[in-house]
Amino acid sequence: NAGVTQTPKFQVLKTGQSMTLQCAQDMNHNSMYWYRQDPGMGLRLIYYSASEGTTDKGEVPNGYNVSRLNKREFSLRLESAAPSQTSVYFCATGGSYEQYFGPGTRLTVT
């Protein structure tokens, strides 16, 4: 029972490159979330998915797209990376009241 897994753990991109961050959960939760964490700013919600087949924008969706592939998997895509997207990205799943987080992906855009 791995909980929430994320790949890759680290990534360096050049400005303008694209990439997809992967998240998978084995907790059988309906809700999944993508956050970014920047120093001194806590976590900010990028996108979330209340259930398979639905996605909604969070607080900071610009520059990102998401896909809820099935109940287990929720991916985050950067189509044209910018230095402002340098951050640590966390995926989470939602239980009845709480959210459980993956270990994060540290992304640097140069």
Place this chain on the structure above:
Amino acid sequence: GEDVEQSLFLSVREGDSSVINCTYTDSSSTYLYWYKQEPGAGLQLLTYIFSNMDMKQDQRLTVLLNKKDKHLSLRIADTQTGDSAIYFCAAGGSSGSARQLTFGSGTQLTVLP
């Protein structure tokens, strides 16, 4: 929207109690959470409290909620060096079946030997 505020730093001696404070602005927040983040790791859920409760105790952790003042605190008894981490307060209501959380900026707790 919801705004959650925390002090940035707290330093205590090993064996003392730590109290981390948090304020939130949305009185309709139904659930309030404390998460712990160790260096290089994700967020670990420590505990949560419903807005209709005043207090919740779980081993060394005590959460106090003053709903009138929209103030939440986390008390860690007998603080150990392993408690050194960043502690995040989060508030959330319900949005259909997906509960959106708003996080504070985190309090860096340093435990001195």
